[in-house]
Amino acid sequence: MPNKTSINVFYDAQCPLCRKERRRYERWSGQHAADIGWLDVSEHQQALREKGVDQDTALRSLHIETAQGQLIEGIDAYRLLMARIPLLVPVAWLIGLPGIKPGLRALYDGWVKRRLKKQGRWPS
Template sequence: MTGQSAKLTVFYDGACPLCRRQRARYERLARAAGDEVVWFDINGREDDLRQLGVDPQLALTELHVGDEAQRIHRELDAYILLMRRVPRLRPLAWIISLPVLRPLLARLYHASVRRRLKRQGRI
């Protein structure tokens, strides 16, 4: 890693094909930018998640990212934190953080996750 920033921990759903594709895409872009993250598959790790201060049910329905100060960022805040670290994704981070778009995007995000989990029989 370059000296740009400390590692983040991304708590992701490794049983989700879309989540795995997004992880691979992010890793390629982050690597090109000299950034690294630690990937933590939440499946079967409920006790570990609780010890880290992450609610396992929320981790299933919202992306969580732990920063270098051990703070947990959730949902769109987690995406924005990740995207701001990769130059090619910074414009997207800015767009999704706009107050006029953010509430709509949050609703769409949650609806999409609920549909995916329901389709997979996980809720």
């Protein structure tokens, strides 16, 4: 069951870099860290399925559930997460500029595919 926080971040806890990034976001969040719940996609498959997200889709992209129950994915999810962390608010703003998001999305999707293939976990 997802935590009752401002946002719940569904992330790949089997990914060493993803775990490292989580720790970094938690550290940078400071007093706001309690407002961000971190949920392993492998352990919360049912909650994701109830939102229409299967395991393969969850592995391919970051998903965030808002307190209102809305599910946001990909670069938009990263932007929402960064907007909750005072240090990263300027980055969230930058990501929102026209023309930036499509390029970042392509880079992110390519990185995830390479990472999962290297780990032998790319969904078929």
